[in-house]
Amino acid sequence: SQTIHQWPATLVQPVGSPLSLECTVEGTSNPNLYWYRQAAGRGLQLLFYSVGIGQISSEVPQNLSASRPQDRQFILSSKKLLLSDSGFYLCAWSGTGLNTEAFFGQGTRLTVV
Amino acid sequence: TQLLEQSPQFLSIQEGENLTVYCNSSSVFSSLQWYRQEPGEGPVLLVTVVTGGEVKKLKRLTFQFGDARKDSSLHITAAQPGDTGLYLCAGAFGSGNTGKLIFGQGTTLQVKP
Known part of the structure; x- marks a missing residue:
């Protein structure tokens, strides 16, 4: 069966520090991978x-970047965090068909102080 | 840029009442999904609709896809406190595997006993 792992679950980082959130998927190959950010009680903003490996599409200009060094590994990074980067970050994967569902990790609560 | 407008954003009702949540876009979806999310967790899929005019039922939940595949609705009959949560619609756009999955802003539902 397929599983998705996202870590850490919570993170408190000072302004200006770097960020690296990692997400890995098991039990499937060539998945679509996603990073979303969610404000409290609101919808998911696609980041x-x-x-595929090395293929990254960015939806919004921001202080963050993403990389996919391996087929089932997706990394969200920042060189210098801003206060506005605080939020709930969710990694997800889906199959490559049009009708397949997205499966989400447990999320990372990031607080920039 | 594809956008999904979800309404209402907040809904507080008494147990036993009926409700409808709407999801609209100016773009055509290749498929549309409805998710439910609990606090601190990732969203979980409820249903996927694919064909224009399609209606799917999941116990007391009825999902409808608009004929033009630009809108969808979720109707809950005789709501229960266990239905409380954040409901999200998500649309897949484009033909083939574009990888893009956009979420609406979410509807927070509170069902009071």
């Missing part, structure tokens, strides 16, 4: 998505 990045990837259909």
Whole structure:
């Protein structure tokens, strides 16, 4: 069966520090991968998505970047965090068909102080 | 840029009442999904609709896809406190595997006993 792992679950970082959130998927190959950010009680804002190794699409200009160094690994990074980067970050994967569902990790609560 | 407008954003009702949540876009979806999310967790899929005019039922939940595949609705009959949560619609756009999955802003539902 497929599983998705996202870590860490919570993170408190000072302004100006770097960030690296990692997400890995098991039990499937060539998944679509996603990074979303969610404000409290609100919808998911698509940050990045990837259909293959090294292929990253960015949805919004921001202080973050994403990389996919391996087929089932998706990394969200920042060189210098801003206060506005605080939020709930969710990694997800889906199959490559049009009708397949997205499966989400447990999320990372990032607080920039 | 594809956008999904979800309404209402907040809904507080008494147990036993009916409700409808709407999801609209100016773009055509290749498929549309409805998710439910609990606090501190990732969203979980409820249903996927693909064909224009399609209606799917999941116990007391009825999902409808608009004929033009630009809108969808979620109707809950005789709501229960266990239905409380954040409901999200998500649309896949484009033909083939574009990888892009956009979410609406979410509807927070509170069902009071």
